[in-house]
Amino acid sequence: MSPSILLLILLTLASFAYMQGKRRAFSLSGPEVGSSRLHSRPGYYGMLTALWCVLPPLIVFAFWMAFSDSILIAMAMKALPTSLQELSADQTNLLVNNLRNLIAGHVAARDIDPILQQVAEQYIGMERISQIALGVVMLVTAVFSMSYVYRRIRPEMRARNHVERIVQISLVLCSTIAILTTIGIVLSVLFESIRFFQQVPLTDFLFGLKWSPQMAMRADQAGSSGSFGAIPVLAGTFMISGIALAVAVPIGLMSAIYLSEYASSRVRAWAKPIMEILAGVPTVVYGFFAALVVAPFIRDSGELFGLNVSSESALAAGLVMGVMIIPFVSSLSDDVINAVPQAMRDGSYGLGATKSETILRVIVPAALPGIVGGVLLAASRAIGETMIVVMAAGLSANLTANPLQAVTTVTVQIVTLLVGDQEFDSPKTLVAFALGLLLFIVTLILNVIALYVVRRYREEYE
Amino acid sequence: MQAEKRETTMDRVSKGLARRYRRERWFRLFGLSAIVTSVCFIALLFVSIGANGWSAFQQTEVLLDIHFDKEQFDVDNLSTANYGALVKNSMQALFPDVTGRSDKRELNKLVSSGASYVLQKMVIKDTGIIGSTKKIWLPADDEVDMFLKGYISRDVAESARRLNDKQIGWIDQLVAEGRLEKKFNTIFFTAGDSREPELAGIRGAVAGSLFTLAVTLLLSFPIGVATAVYLEEFAPRNRWTDLVEVNINNLAAVPSIVFGLLGLAVFLNVFGMPRSAPLVGGLVLTLMTLPTIIIASRASLKSVPPSIREAALGVGASKMQAITHHILPLAMPGMMTGTIIGMAQALGETAPLLMIGMVAFIVDVPHGVTDPATVLPVQIYLWADSPERAFVERTSAAIMVLLGFLISMNAIAVFLRRKFERRW
Structure with missing residues (x-):
């Protein structure tokens, strides 16, 4: 029985339960009109019956999903001959992996161990039995709990309160997902990072000047030990983000000022949505554009001046990324500029200041905390941006201050290290998680400061 | 005394006024140019994507007279017949004066390697066409496609382009005969990914x-x-x-x-x-x-x-x-x-x-x-x-x-x- 069919049966059963519960409530309510003897409206009795029909089997299902595989593997391992059972933990792991591959049918026919083959067949058989058992158990639970509630339906039963209680609990559960996500992110990058730092010291990672994570297969080959100094990667990240901010902050800020202080409402109505298009274009499109149009253009115009420009220059990626984050800067600045009280503007005009003087000497200083918050958010966006740099920036980790050369970034390295084959015991794969941790921490700090600054600022004028 | 003082203040104000207004204009222009820059960038982005992409909605196809030779087909095993040979034979029939192995290979390269799958599908769908000769539009190779769309120039030296002079001669002949045309690219919307550009779809x-x-x-x-x-x-x-x-x-x-x-x-x-x-x-x-x-x-x-x-x-x-x-x-x-x-x-x-x-x-x-x-x-x-x-x-x-x-x-x-x- 496949899970989808099971789910379908469960849903049918639930709608049946709903109708039965509702009917019973009606029949109990007595002959008088308006079902006045009932505590709740009849639908609630139906809903309660249906909920009880669905929830217990789903809990059973969740448990089965969580534990069935490990229990079945343990049982399959028990079936192995004793000689194979007394292995070290590592060898057992290897054996389990072989078994899993065999079950999934991934192994080429020649290297199948007949014993293992037998166990795999046993496993597949047991899996089928367990699936059938699951279906039976779920349906029995459904029918049982449904009939339990059905028989307990009385007019004085507080069905509505029960239903509302269940709904409220599920609302609380939903709201914890945000926290679970954060915990999941922290734990997943932290665990792999700790494994990485067991192999490579933390100081080498944070202060090392050489980055070449490709490790050779054998110890005697050249470059056998990868070096994992994150400084060149970080320098590249900050250079590209710096270029991006150098583009985005002036343009974004000036357009926000123009839109909120100078532009007529008609220009505003046109220009604002157009600026928002910039935020809606997928980053992979920017990346393609950077690689196809901007990078060759910069290279060619560099050649015109006799400069040697790499075709994957930091400048191209930075420029395009800057355009991408213009809307972040401009929309946040727009908000804070609009929040500056009109009285401050009027005061400045009254003293004879021109509009630009008012903006530069009164409005911008007053809005500065909010603007800084917006810039910090844009910076965290730039540091975490992936596709533009993957497509337009380079792979080689050069420690350079020349924006015309190719540099690499944290996100580029994470992508190149994790796309393709992964070995979760080699530092080459694990270092990607260490970089991820670094990225998460840096952006988190920027975000927290930005949110704090923006909130503080808002409170000041509200 | 007071009147004099006020005058001097006004003097000082009006002296700087021209400069301040100029600054005001510049500032305003700067703001406007920021918006114009963003709008221009969006326009550039869309125009360059559009200019690069519109031609992909057309694909060059070649009209071939395919003879579904009875001897080629095993009725029980239609999918394994040599469909590539059908395409090759019909190309050979169009250019009877092409001889020599390498020339023939160059000639056959003009048709996409996916052409044989098109024929395979046709035969499996309707076995009645075995033994007949049909005029069929088949996808051309991506290099031919690029040539017809003007991305490969004739003026480049022969070694620097992906099509040699002979192939271009054949292409010209096919175009003159009306056998090579750009048609709406249905493959792009109906196929999955492929290593061959002319067969790749979304x-x-x-x-x-x-x-x-x-x-x-x-x-x-x-x-x-x-x-x-x-x-x-x-x-x-x-x-x-x-x-x-x-x-x-x-x-x-x-x-x-x-x-x-x-x-x-x-x-x-x-x-x-x-x-x-x-x-x-x-x-x-x-x-x-x-x-x-x-x-x-x-x-x-x-x-x-x-x-x-x-x-x-x-x-x-x-x-x-x-x-x-x-x-x-x-x-x-x-x-x-x-x-x-x-x-x-x-x-x-x-x-x-x-x-x-x-x-x-x-x-x-x-x-x-x-x-x-x-x-x-x-x-x-x-x-x-x-x-x-x-x-x-x-x-x-x-x-x-x-x-x-x-x-x-x-x-x-x-x-x-x-x-x-x-x-x-």
Whole structure:
């Protein structure tokens, strides 16, 4: 029985339960009109019956999903001959992996161990039995709990309160997902990072000047030990983000000022949505554009001046990324500029200041905390941006201050290290998680400061 | 004495006035140019994508007289017949004076290697055509396509281009005979990915995107709305709800690739879910879009005036009834707008999906949420990496399709907002 069919049966059963519960409530309510003897409206009795029909089997299902595989593997391992059972933990792991591959049918026919083959067949058989058992158990639970509630339906039963209680609990559960996500992110990058730092010291990672994570297969080959100094990667990240901010902050800020202080409402109505298009274009499109149009253009115009420009220059990626984050800067600045009280503007005009003087000497200083918050958010966006740099920036980790050369970034390295084959015991794969941790921490700090600054600022004028 | 002083102040003011006005004009011009720059950039982006991509909607096809030779076919085993030979024979018949192995090979290169699959499908569909001769339009090779579209110039030295002089001569002859034409590129919309540009299409990627988005929508909309309702209507103000709120605001700004790391470490490694599956992609994108939906839904709930809540409670509704019967329906348009915008973000997202293996080269069109699949933006990324010139225009065309989806989704969101927005 496949899970989808099971789910379908469960849903049918639930709608049946709903109708039965509702009917019973009606029949109990007595002959008088308006079902006045009932505590709740009849639908609630139906809903309660249906909920009880669905929830217990789903809990059973969740448990089965969580534990069935490990229990079945343990049982399959028990079936192995004793000689194979007394292995070290590592060898057992290897054996389990072989078994899993065999079950999934991934192994080429020649290297199948007949014993293992037998166990795999046993496993597949047991899996089928367990699936059938699951279906039976779920349906029995459904029918049982449904009939339990059905028989307990009385007019004085507080069905509505029960239903509302269940709904409220599920609302609380939903709201914890945000926290679970954060915990999941922290734990997943932290665990792999700790494994990485067991192999490579933390100081080498944070202060090392050489980055070449490709490790050779054998110890005697050249470059056998990868070096994992994150400084060149970080320098590249900050250079590209710096270029991006150098583009985005002036343009974004000036357009926000123009839109909120100078532009007529008609220009505003046109220009604002157009600026928002910039935020809606997928980053992979920017990346393609950077690689196809901007990078060759910069290279060619560099050649015109006799400069040697790499075709994957930091400048191209930075420029395009800057355009991408213009809307972040401009929309946040727009908000804070609009929040500056009109009285401050009027005061400045009254003293004879021109509009630009008012903006530069009164409005911008007053809005500065909010603007800084917006810039910090844009910076965290730039540091975490992936596709533009993957497509337009380079792979080689050069420690350079020349924006015309190719540099690499944290996100580029994470992508190149994790796309393709992964070995979760080699530092080459694990270092990607260490970089991820670094990225998460840096952006988190920027975000927290930005949110704090923006909130503080808002409170000041509200 | 006083009059003199006032005059000197006025003098000083008017002396600087011209300079100050000039500065004012410059400042204003600077602001205007900032906006013009952004608008120009958008225009440049769209124009360059369009200019590169429009030609991909046409594909060069070659008209061949295919003789379905009876001897070639084994009735019980139609799929293994040598369809390539059919194409070769008919090319040979068109150019009888081409002899020599290498020349013949060059000649056969003009037709796509996918032509034999087209014939195979035709024969399997209708075995009656065996023994007959038919005029059939077959896809030409991508180099021929590029040549006809003008991307390969005749003026370049022979060694520097992918087609040699002989091949160009044959192409000219075919064009003169009306056997080589540009037709609407149906393959691009009906095929999955391929290594051959002329056979590559976006159907697999679009299907993968739809499955992924379906999973995302089914999970993120109910969870997002439930969270927003809880936080806005039920949650007591305490440390726990503060924590939840701070978390949601932070998650909204976490780089998307970090969600990919989460998916890789938790969904793939811990839960053992299948790689490259839209199911896992949908889960990751759900976690990513939840903050957007929650924040929009909360704003929408906040905008429902308290009088409606109080009226419902006043006539004896329970809190839950007031919410489900009155507040949620009124807040729904705003929530849906937020959800559509979140879905548009999810549709354009690439980086986290790279982490969970949705970058694999997948030819088959997926048929479920657990089939290996790729999505439209990842397909764009993969094609952008391919060296063939013909993939550049296909990448641009795929971007046009993606942007088309995004624009229509945003248009729906704007329409919903306009239609249902209420000012209380």
